[in-house]
Amino acid sequence: MTDERRRTMDRRTALQTTLGTAALAVSGCLANDENGADFRIGSPWKPNRDPLDGGSTIRRLGITEGLVGVDYDASPAPELATDWERRSDREWEFTLREDVTFHDGEAFDATAAVDSLTRTVDAPAFEDVPIDAVEAVDETTVAVTTETPFAPLPAHLSRNEAVILSPRAVDDDGSVTETIGTGPFAVESFNPNTEILTARNDDYYGQVPALESVRYEVVDDDQTRRMKLENGELEMARILPHETVDALESTGGIDVYTPPVPRIRFLAFDTDSEPFDDRRVRRAASLAIDRQTITESLLDGLVDPAVGPFSPSITEWANPDLESNPYDPDQVRTLLDDAGWTGTAGETRTRDGVELSVEFLTFDARSLPLIAEVMQDHLAAVGISVDVRTLEYSAMIDRVNQRSFDAYFTSWGTLWYPDPDRLAELYHSTAASIPHGYGNDRVDTLLEDARELDERAARLERYHEVQSIVVEDAPIAVVTDYTNVIATADDVRGYEPHPTESHYGLEAISMDGE
Known part of the structure; x- marks a missing residue:
C-alpha cells in the first residue's frame, strides 16, 4: 500500500471489511463455553494494545512477533527474520521470511518492517539503543545502521517494543488502534487492562496451534487465580505465590511448574x-x-x-x-x-x-x-x-x-x-x-x-x-x-515454560481429547 492510499482510506473500515470477508485467516469458530474460549489463562499483568506501552502480554500470547525471537537457551533466534549478518562494525542486514501475512491480510515485507521499527526506534523505550537508520534494501531485506559498533543489536530487536505491527494497526498520529501482528493467534476482542480473547491463525507460517481460542484474563488476587484454576474456570494460572506450591501439588487435577x-x-x-x-x-x-x-x-x-x-x-x-x-x-x-x-x-x-x-x-x-x-x-x-x-x-x-x-x-x-x-x-x-x-x-x-x-x-x-x-x-x-510458579489443569499437554518469559508457547499446547 502506498503512503497516499494509506492517508486517504478509512483504516478502520478497511480493517472491518477484511475481518468480515477473510475472517483474518483465523478460525472463526470459538469454543462455546461460558467464557468464550477453549483455553483460559489468569495472570495479574494488565495488557495494553501498544507494544511500546506494556507490550509483553501480547507478545507472550503469540499475537505479535519481532524480527528476532528468544529460544529456549535464552539466546537470540530467528523469528520474522530467518537470519542476520553483521556486515561491518555499524551495519547489519536482516533477511525476512517470505511466506508471512499479518492477521488483517496485509503482506509482511521489508517496507512494513521498516515502518514498524522506525516507530520503535523513535520511542523513548529505545533512546539508549544507538540505531542510526532502518532501511528496506529490497522486499525481503532490512538494513540497520548503528551510530557506534553495537554487538547486542539482535538481542535488542527481540524486545517486546520491537515487534512488527501491520501498517493498518497504527493511526496517522502514531497511536495503535488495533493490535495486528503475525503470530499464531490473532485478537478477537481486546479490553485493555482486563482481558484479551484470541483466535487461532490458521495461515500461520509456523506451527499452527491445536487450540482454537485463548482467553487471557487479568486476575489481580493470587488466591482468586488459584481458586479459579481449582474450580475449572482457568486452564492456566500464572505468578502464584511460592507458599502455594505444596498445596497445589497435592491437589488432584493440577500440574505445577516452578521454572527459574x-x-x-x-x-x-x-x-x-x-x-x-x-x-x-x-x-x-x-x-x-x-x-x-x-x-x-x-x-x-x-x-x-x-x-x-x-x-x-x-x-x-x-x-x-x-x-x-x-x-x-x-x-x-x-x-x-x-x-x-x-x-x-x-x-x-x-x-x-x-x-x-x-x-x-x-x-x-x-x-x-x-x-x-x-x-x-x-x-x-x-x-x-x-x-x-x-x-x-x-x-x-x-x-x-x-x-x-x-x-x-x-x-x-x-x-x-x-x-x-x-x-x-x-x-x-x-x-x-x-x-x-x-x-x-x-x-x-x-x-x-x-x-x-x-x-x-x-x-x-x-x-x-x-x-x-x-x-x-x-x-x-x-x-x-x-x-515463577505456574499451575495448569492436568489435561494440558505440550506446555514448556520459557526461560525468559518471552512467550507462553501456546501454539504447542493441546488438551486431552483434541
Missing part, C-alpha cells in the same frame, strides 16, 4: 549519601544477609540464593566464580569497625554520636516485604538498625527517582533482552536505569568495550570481570534468583 527465570531480588543503595557512600558499609550490609536462610525458610527452597545478576542455571553469561551465599558476620564487623562504626553486640552501632540507622523502601509484590523484614533482623544482629517501609510501587519509585532513600528492595528482570548488555542498565555510571549513583571507570570501560566486540569469548571475559568488581563495590546487593 532471569530475575533477581536485590537491595540498591544510595552510594552518594551516608552511610552507603562508604563501600565498606555497603559490602558489610551485603555480607550480613544470610541468603541461604531466606531461600530455604521463606521461599521453600524453590529459588537459589544469589550474589550476581545472572543465574548459572539459565545462562553462561553468569560468572561461575561468584559465591552464592557470602554470609560472613565476622567480616561484617571488621568492615564496620574499619569504617568507624563501633558498638557492642546487640546494640546499634554509632559513629561520632550518630546511630547507624537506615530505611529500606520496598513494595508489596514477589514476597519483597517478607524478605525485607528478615534482612532487617540479619542487619540488626551486626549493629545496623533498619526501618522497613512498604509503599505502593509508584510511591516507592517517586522516592527513588527523587533520590530520597537510603536503600530500596526491588525485583528486576536481568535478561529482558537476551544479552548481558543489560548489565549497563545496572552498573554503568551514566547508562544505568537503576538509581544508585554508582560509578567505576573500569566497569564503564568493560561494558563499553563488550558491546562493541563481535567475539563471544571476549565479551564473556569482560562481563565476568564486571560481575566480580561489582560484588566487591556493592552498589546493589543481589539476594535471590527468582522462580
Whole structure:
C-alpha cells in the first residue's frame, strides 16, 4: 500500500471489511463455553494494545512477533527474520521470511518492517539503543545502521517494543488502534487492562496451534487465580505465590511448574549519601544477609540464593566464580569497625554520636516485604538498625527517582533482552536505569568495550570481570534468583515454560481429547 492510499482510506473500515470477508485467516469458530474460549489463562499483568506501552502480554500470547525471537537457551533466534549478518562494525542486514501475512491480510515485507521499527526506534523505550537508520534494501531485506559498533543489536530487536505491527494497526498520529501482528493467534476482542480473547491463525507460517481460542484474563488476587484454576474456570494460572506450591501439588487435577527465570531480588543503595557512600558499609550490609536462610525458610527452597545478576542455571553469561551465599558476620564487623562504626553486640552501632540507622523502601509484590523484614533482623544482629517501609510501587519509585532513600528492595528482570548488555542498565555510571549513583571507570570501560566486540569469548571475559568488581563495590546487593510458579489443569499437554518469559508457547499446547 502506498503512503497516499494509506492517508486517504478509512483504516478502520478497511480493517472491518477484511475481518468480515477473510475472517483474518483465523478460525472463526470459538469454543462455546461460558467464557468464550477453549483455553483460559489468569495472570495479574494488565495488557495494553501498544507494544511500546506494556507490550509483553501480547507478545507472550503469540499475537505479535519481532524480527528476532528468544529460544529456549535464552539466546537470540530467528523469528520474522530467518537470519542476520553483521556486515561491518555499524551495519547489519536482516533477511525476512517470505511466506508471512499479518492477521488483517496485509503482506509482511521489508517496507512494513521498516515502518514498524522506525516507530520503535523513535520511542523513548529505545533512546539508549544507538540505531542510526532502518532501511528496506529490497522486499525481503532490512538494513540497520548503528551510530557506534553495537554487538547486542539482535538481542535488542527481540524486545517486546520491537515487534512488527501491520501498517493498518497504527493511526496517522502514531497511536495503535488495533493490535495486528503475525503470530499464531490473532485478537478477537481486546479490553485493555482486563482481558484479551484470541483466535487461532490458521495461515500461520509456523506451527499452527491445536487450540482454537485463548482467553487471557487479568486476575489481580493470587488466591482468586488459584481458586479459579481449582474450580475449572482457568486452564492456566500464572505468578502464584511460592507458599502455594505444596498445596497445589497435592491437589488432584493440577500440574505445577516452578521454572527459574532471569530475575533477581536485590537491595540498591544510595552510594552518594551516608552511610552507603562508604563501600565498606555497603559490602558489610551485603555480607550480613544470610541468603541461604531466606531461600530455604521463606521461599521453600524453590529459588537459589544469589550474589550476581545472572543465574548459572539459565545462562553462561553468569560468572561461575561468584559465591552464592557470602554470609560472613565476622567480616561484617571488621568492615564496620574499619569504617568507624563501633558498638557492642546487640546494640546499634554509632559513629561520632550518630546511630547507624537506615530505611529500606520496598513494595508489596514477589514476597519483597517478607524478605525485607528478615534482612532487617540479619542487619540488626551486626549493629545496623533498619526501618522497613512498604509503599505502593509508584510511591516507592517517586522516592527513588527523587533520590530520597537510603536503600530500596526491588525485583528486576536481568535478561529482558537476551544479552548481558543489560548489565549497563545496572552498573554503568551514566547508562544505568537503576538509581544508585554508582560509578567505576573500569566497569564503564568493560561494558563499553563488550558491546562493541563481535567475539563471544571476549565479551564473556569482560562481563565476568564486571560481575566480580561489582560484588566487591556493592552498589546493589543481589539476594535471590527468582522462580515463577505456574499451575495448569492436568489435561494440558505440550506446555514448556520459557526461560525468559518471552512467550507462553501456546501454539504447542493441546488438551486431552483434541
